[in-house]
Amino acid sequence: METMKERFAKLLLGQDMSGGRKGVCTALAVSKAITDLSATIFGELWRLEPLAPRKKAMWRREMDWLLRVTDSIVELIPSPRELPGGAVFEVMVTRPRSDIYMNLPALRKLDDMVLGMLEGFRHTEFWYIEWGVLLVGAGVDKSSSFSRPSFRQEEKWWLPCPKVPSHGLSEAARRSLQQSRDYANQILKAAKAINCGVLAEMEIPDTYMENLPKSGKSCLRENIYCSITAKHFFPECLLDSLGLSSEQSALAIANNLEAAKHVWRRKDQIRYQNNEKDKKSWSGKVKALAKDSGRRQTIAERAEALLEHLKLRYPQLPPTVLGMNKIQYNKDVGRAILESYSRVIETLASSIMARIDDVIYMDDAIKRCLAAEKVSLCFERVASVL
Template identity: 55%
Template sequence: MMDNISNSDENYEQTRKPLPSQSPQTTTAVLRRPLLPCLLAMKSPNQAVLSRLGMRRHKHVLDAQNADHDAVDIELEMMKERFSKLLLGEDMSGSGKGVCTAVTISNAITNLYASIFGQHLRLEPLHFEKKLMWKREMDCLLSVCDYIVEFIPASQNLQDGTPVEVMTSGPRSDIYINLPALRKLDAMLLEMLDSFQETEFWYVEHGSMSGNSTRNGSFRRIVQPHRKEEKWWLPVPCVPPGGLSEKSRKHLRHKRDCAHQIHKAAMAINSSILAEIEIPDSYMASLPKSGKACLGDSIYRYMCTTDKFSPDHLLDCLNISSEREALELADRVEASMYTWRRKACMSHSKSSWNMVKDLMSDTDRSDKNHVLAERAESLLFCLKQRYPELSQTSLDTCKIQYNRDCGASNPGELLKSAGRFGIQHCCLD
């Protein structure tokens, strides 16, 4: 047994202390055999750092995914709340006192416009998130138009080749024509804002002319005599000392003209839609008995006594000084127009034979109420042409308020938003 112990000691010594006759390669091989599993199990410092970085990246990815899920959940809850408001007619108590669906959607579009473009007071691109929100929520609110259809006759062939006439559903004609046009106008306005990515002018807040608000510290403020002091929240446009270049001026004029044309197109669509909506009974019941009570003595006398009526001359004589006065005059003229039309219809409620004779002889053209109604209509038309930024009249507001046709209310509110948007952003010459 002692021999075995001595032999094992000799083997241990040979392994721990190699003989001088052994080559370096043999020594290395002998040393690596028992340490190889340990070396494989160990990690280098670089590998440990990479592992920690990988864990951090994985953690960041998880945090980003959680943040995205939280944002989606918040947005989903917000959309659920808005959808419930649409279903309940903005009456969250559920007591049944809400407005009709058409008015609810109109108010939702108007509120969406105010939240997206209400604070956008500069000629600069709209923020990406706001632009995405505008497009997404408008698509959601206008999706109801996909279900406003009408039956259209069409031809269909049976299996034996026999042609038969069937009724197919298609989008209602006014929505089919107006809604794509309004979407195109909306896209043109967004593209117009995107064109002001790099400009020679900039803005400073009202009353702040510090160097941090300017580009070079030297600038020239644009003097606007028509700028009212009560609009102190509007930013002040500034230009370099030498003014804008000819290229920049040309670009601004072109975009201003485009905005005005877009506004005119939107207002034309708005007028056509509102004209097709029925006049509420409440508005007709609120009209006075005579048109003279609506207009006053001076305007009524001019409209009655003049053989060749000139609405432009009448507007020049009135000396309208503000938009509020113009809107009040428009309400009065419109009320008198429908008052005279109602009296003309009541005076000609005769027998069928007398009505046929009147139509044959065209006696309606000589009726005083009919003539005054036509003159009031021409005066209202000239007034709206002279003041294109005029707000909606009382009749238009009443039509939208009591309208129950979603197809007529939705496009009207969309174009109203487009009209406001266009006027708001063409204020810089």
């Protein structure tokens, strides 16, 4: 109980325990609390293994405390009531706000699915070796996986190295891993859909709009702008031509597309407001204005379409500048909870998929080596016969 009181005191003070003016708003404080709790419990999820019972209990307990705030975020809805005489009338009753009513139970279910998936890795055919141990034992232990680190292992030197038996994983274990990966991918998609929906409902901060350039064209590369403004537009072909080599380059394009889209829409809004004020000049310029406005609307829609295709191609894309601004300046506690909770689940599902991919990579590598050894042995036998 004392821990709970301390946690809510920090939230009310905006994480400024001095009680001064340095505290953040309640919505951002709750969002940070959920993010920090996830980092404390799960870390970066370096291994596929069950969560320790103490950590699991802590996660459930503290998330229940943080989510209890939503009990007070309600709306009034009509509900029929029947009198003893048989007459029916409506009274207004409270219910969780519609977005919380729809999304929070789904997020709780996804949360349980993630924990259940981790619990399923209690008995596995693979195991982990720390990087330092792997280097010391390189060339000594040839009974499993490799005698030296692979290039993929060297790329991820900070992660424990997954090891598989010398004959590779069994078909059942491999099939189970693939099913778990597909399962995690479904969780990722569901959490991302909720997160995108919540972010879309958040207001665009004035700070973001004020820092946008005056021209949408200046936000984009020349080839992207030419493709968007061309007579025919093919977003998939345009993405292929960009040659994006990493998520960071994809994120940069996403930020530019969002900025350009909002620049063009802001210009349309300003032009419409100015024309409403100046009715006299409207009749003479109606055709030119309609044509200009229609063109900006078209290229803004194309920029949005390209952005959607980019997000589909890179499902694990980090939040854009606009998304981070919305999270930072959001004042709605309910949306802050839904956004941070869905983002945490999205990150966990993505990490599980990455760790499964590491194990599958090691299994594929050892089986390729075994196949190569068999071919070499066959050639040696043929040569000895000849």
